[in-house]
Amino acid sequence: MASHGNGASIPSPYVELDRRDWARLRESHPMHLDAADVERLRGLGDRLDMDEVEQVYLPISRLLSFYEEATARLHQVTGDFLGERAARTPFIVGVAGSVAVGKSTTARILAELISRWDSQPRVDLVTTDGFLYPNRVLEERGLMDRKGFPESYDRRALLRFVSEVKAGRAEVRAPVYSHLIYDIVPGESIVVRQPDVLIVEGLNVLQAPRPHANGRAGLAVSDFFDFTVYVDAHLSDIRRWYTERFLSLRETAFADPTSHFHRFSTLSDDEAVRTAQEIFDSINAPNLVENILPTRSRATLVLLKGPDHTVDRVRLRRL
Numbered sequence: 308m309a310s311h312g313n314g315a316s317i318p319s320p321y322v323e324l325d326r327r328d329w330a331r332l333r334e335s336h337p338m339h340l341d342a343a344d345v346e347r348l349r350g351l352g353d354r355l356d357m358d359e360v361e362q363v364y365l366p367i368s369r370l371l372s373f374y375e376e377a378t379a380r381l382h383q384v385t386g387d388f389l390g391e392r393a394a395r396t397p398f399i400v401g402v403a404g405s406v407a408v409g410k411s412t413t414a415r416i417l418a419e420l421i422s423r424w425d426s427q428p429r430v431d432l433v434t435t436d437g438f439l440y441p442n443r444v445l446e447e448r449g450l451m452d453r454k455g456f457p458e459s460y461d462r463r464a465l466l467r468f469v470s471e472v473k474a475g476r477a478e479v480r481a482p483v484y485s486h487l488i489y490d491i492v493p494g495e496s497i498v499v500r501q502p503d504v505l506i507v508e509g510l511n512v513l514q515a516p517r518p519h520a521n522g523r524a525g526l527a528v529s530d531f532f533d534f535t536v537y538v539d540a541h542l543s544d545i546r547r548w549y550t551e552r553f554l555s556l557r558e559t560a561f562a563d564p565t566s567h568f569h570r571f572s573t574l575s576d577d578e579a580v581r582t583a584q585e586i587f588d589s590i591n592a593p594n595l596v597e598n599i600l601p602t603r604s605r606a607t608l609v610l611l612k613g614p615d616h617t618v619d620r621v622r623l624r625r626l
């Protein structure tokens with residue numbers, strides 16, 4: 308219950324379960340992944356293991372399958388009401404959270420589990436970094452230190468992309484971002500062809516629509532989502548994970564001479580930690596606090612991670 312100044316309290320729309328109670332909700336939902344799959348899907352620095360897939364992600368997969376069926380029925384009802392033959396529309400899942408919280412692993416594991424449902428849906432996964440403006444535009448607008456902030460994205464293009472996929476357009480393209488060159492890859496795109504399920508992963512996917520100049524609210528990508536997941540953790544833990552990942556990247560991705568961050572590959576441990584903390588504190592933490600965290604209360608499901616990067620509590624919206 309949330310308490311108000313006048314003493315009255317409003318009921319929370321969420322129920323919160325610890326991992327043990329959540330794990331029971333898997334019931335008989337089958338496990339189709341093996342240790343090699345989990346290893347392949349795990350992002351750098353993440354701790355995902357078979358136990359976590361079974362205890363945390365299989366119940367989510369089961370719940371998502373119920374949502375998918377119910378959403379398809381609801382869509383059919385609207386079609387019947389309109390006297391139309393309802394065209395198929397994909398079930399869209401949004402995955403939000405801070406930089407370095409492990410959204411990509413969550414999105415990848417969900418995509419893999421969904422694709423193994425009995426109905427064998429075709430699942431596509433897109434990350435919103437492809438909709439960042441190219442560095443040339445960010446430079447012109449003085450936004451190079453704001454990568455990941457809402458204004459660093461071409462939000463219209465992202466909205467058009469998601470709405471066209473939802474509308475069942477035969478082929479929809481998304482641009483591609485590369486961490487290696489730290490920019491949009493010129494001429495490259497990914498093509499989405501009428502998937503049954505689309506997962507959209509990114510920092511700001513739960514953002515509410517912005518009001519137009521005339522005061523009328525517009526649309527946001529979140530208006531097209533059927534289910535949303537927010538991956539949550541304490542800021543101090545995320546900061547540590549970001550720093551640890553930066554240290555690992557120094558020996559891998561940054562070692563590549565074509566990497567935008569190549570200059571960081573020769574930093575000492577102390578210098579690398581300081582650099583990572585500076586980037587985190589000046590860009591990623593303010594973005595988390597000002598823009599991302601305020602969208603958490605819009606999620607259908609919140610995964611709460613402990614200091615060791617594993618999910619230890621789950622909050623599900625039931626109202």
Ligand SMILES: Nc1ncnc2c1ncn2[C@@H]1O[C@H](COP(=O)(O)OP(=O)(O)O)[C@@H](O)[C@H]1O
Pocket residue numbers: 350351404405406407408409410411412486487556560568
């Ligand atoms: N500078 C970088 N070079 C190469 N890969 C990176 C870099 N920064 C992040 N990544 C990778 O990009 C992916 C997305 O990272 P991020 O946006 O921080 O989201 P999250 O950690 O929540 O999945 C991760 O798999 C991460 O390992």
Ligand SMILES: CC(C)(COP(=O)(O)O)[C@@H](O)C(=O)NCCC(=O)O
Pocket residue numbers: 406434435436437454455508509510511586590591
């Ligand atoms: C590319 C990102 C903005 C994340 O994009 P997303 O796919 O979540 O839209 C982020 O990973 C990033 O690189 N931020 C810039 C600051 C930094 O280098 O950490």
